[in-house]
Amino acid sequence: MKNISEAEIVSRLSAPVPRYTSYPTAPHFHDGVGEAEYGKWLRQLPEHEGLSLYIHVPFCDRMCWFCGCHTKQINRYDPIPPYLSAVRQEIVLLRDAIGFSPSLNRVHLGGGSPSMLRRDDLERLRTSIDTHFHLHEGTEISIEIDPSDLSGEEFAAYKAFGVTRASIGVQDFDERVQEAINRPQTFMQTAAVVEGLRGVGVRSLNIDALYGLPYQTEETVAQSIEQVRTLEPDRVALFGYAHVPWMKPNQKLIPEAALPDALARVRQANVASDILQDGGYLPIGMDHFALPQDSLAIAAVEGRLRRNFQGYTDDPCATLLGVGASSIGHLPAGYIQNDTATGNYMRTVASGRLPVSRGIALTDEDKLHADIIENLMCRYAFSISALRRDHGPLADRIASHIQDALDADAHDLAIFDGDTFWIQPHGHGFVRTVASWFDTRMKEKAARYSMAV
Numbered sequence: 460m461k462n463i464s465e466a467e468i469v470s471r472l473s474a475p476v477p478r479y480t481s482y483p484t485a486p487h488f489h490d491g492v493g494e495a496e497y498g499k500w501l502r503q504l505p506e507h508e509g510l511s512l513y514i515h516v517p518f519c520d521r522m523c524w525f526c527g528c529h530t531k532q533i534n535r536y537d538p539i540p541p542y543l544s545a546v547r548q549e550i551v552l553l554r555d556a557i558g559f560s561p562s563l564n565r566v567h568l569g570g571g572s573p574s575m576l577r578r579d580d581l582e583r584l585r586t587s588i589d590t591h592f593h594l595h596e597g598t599e600i601s602i603e604i605d606p607s608d609l610s611g612e613e614f615a616a617y618k619a620f621g622v623t624r625a626s627i628g629v630q631d632f633d634e635r636v637q638e639a640i641n642r643p644q645t646f647m648q649t650a651a652v653v654e655g656l657r658g659v660g661v662r663s664l665n666i667d668a669l670y671g672l673p674y675q676t677e678e679t680v681a682q683s684i685e686q687v688r689t690l691e692p693d694r695v696a697l698f699g700y701a702h703v704p705w706m707k708p709n710q711k712l713i714p715e716a717a718l719p720d721a722l723a724r725v726r727q728a729n730v731a732s733d734i735l736q737d738g739g740y741l742p743i744g745m746d747h748f749a750l751p752q753d754s755l756a757i758a759a760v761e762g763r764l765r766r767n768f769q770g771y772t773d774d775p776c777a778t779l780l781g782v783g784a785s786s787i788g789h790l791p792a793g794y795i796q797n798d799t800a801t802g803n804y805m806r807t808v809a810s811g812r813l814p815v816s817r818g819i820a821l822t823d824e825d826k827l828h829a830d831i832i833e834n835l836m837c838r839y840a841f842s843i844s845a846l847r848r849d850h851g852p853l854a855d856r857i858a859s860h861i862q863d864a865l866d867a868d869a870h871d872l873a874i875f876d877g878d879t880f881w882i883q884p885h886g887h888g889f890v891r892t893v894a895s896w897f898d899t900r901m902k903e904k905a906a907r908y909s910m911a912v
């Protein structure tokens with residue numbers, strides 16, 4: 460095994476690469492894919508297979524300056540009910556286009572901050588889902604929660620909605636960091652939310668934490684992660700702050716001079732990872748940790764880990780329908796993204812049309828490369844024999860890509876034994892970079908991405 464010097468790590472990280480929550484990645488979506496294509500793909504969905512639903516709520520009652528999500532700050536609740544009415548209408552349109560009522564394995568409310576939704580709005584949404592889709596005993600229902608939204612009365616509403624999993628945003632507990640990202644949130648406030656959710660029977664809790672934020676140091680990150688650990692979440696998502704102010708104007712308020720450099724980011728990630736692993740968490744892919752009894756950890760051990768727009772998942776479904784403004788859906792035939800502008804989204808749905816703005820149809824070659832990249836992101840390895848089984852003779856083309864990858868691999872990050880290509884343990888932190896060697900679409904179109912770690 461070759462040791463990589465810290466300077467080499469920094470130079471490697473100077474090349475930004477995608478996070479590969481899809482392949483092809485979102486910058487390759489185009490407006491040549493619209494309602495007609497989506498309708499055709501929906502009609503082709505097999506009746507016997509379950510699918511998953513992602514519902515996007517693009518509103519928050521505060522704007523955190525680091526935020527990279529599709530959301531906007533609202534000072535009153537008024538815009539939410541008409542938006543949810545459009546969401547319910549989109550659910551009807553989807554059901555009609557599919558032609559039957561599909562069984563749902565997962566329902567995820569994401570955002571933005573779906574934790575803002577009031578009880579009656581959650582009830583109406585649940586009724587709409589129940590009317591047009593089938594939920595069963597094993598359906599997982601999850602919600603993203605900004606603790607500052609909660610007064611204590613919401614827990615009963617989440618229970619009534621059927622929430623089984625929740626993801627709580629923490630980011631960092633250090634006051635100076637919180638001030639620099641406009642995200643005041645105390646440990647006590649967060650602990651009360653954890654207690655409230657567990658009190659109504661939510662059986663799996665995730666906490667989101669960030670490194671690479673302004674003023675973060677190894678010490679402050681260590682302290683925050685220690686505090687996170689005392690809350691005993693089942694999972695922790697430890698993301699590197701993605702600074703993309705050219706896409707997210709709110710990030711222009713982040714003091715850039717206070718951002719840690721690439722080397723400091725690597726060290727912060729390592730410190731956090733060590734604390735979590737010392738606490739019994741298993742590392743899952745590049746940015747998740749889970750207790751060994753959690754279903755994500757079990758899926759990782761059993762080789763069933765998947766990657767989709769929400770990150771790592773144990774959801775086995777081939778189809779994830781995105782509902783709401785800016786939502787992205789993944790179907791066997793391709794990806795679809797809804798209109799990102801809330802007004803346009805609502806107007807299109809009101810006129811009885813699916814609010815698709817862009818997407819991409821997958822070629823056989825895309826499916827092959829998507830398989831390779833998902834395997835690398837989830838298992839750090841892929842084998843030509845498995846690719847040949849699933850993709851036929853097309854898989855033989857990969858040999859030349861592997862040779863190019865090995866030629867590009869100046870640090871022995873990966874090994875190839877003639878059938879299996881795998882990333883060595885010292886290369887796991889560079890998984891995005893290795894995956895990018897198999898991204899043939901990246902060469903087609905330049906796009907700006909965040910740093911690789």
Ligand SMILES: C[S@@+](CC[C@H](N)C(=O)[O-])C[C@H]1O[C@@H](n2cnc3c(N)ncnc32)[C@H](O)[C@@H]1O
Pocket residue numbers: 519525526527528569570571572603604605606627628629630667668669698699700701702
């Ligand atoms: C929709 S938010 C979570 C729910 C809720 N709105 C909150 O903030 O608590 C999803 C997560 O994305 C992560 N995130 C947001 N912006 C990010 C960025 N620029 N870089 C990395 N992670 C980011 C944060 O960890 C955040 O908790």
Ligand code: SF4
Pocket residue numbers: 518519521522523526527528530570571572605628
């Ligand atoms: S981090 Fe969460 S609460 Fe903050 S602006 Fe983004 S979505 Fe809203």
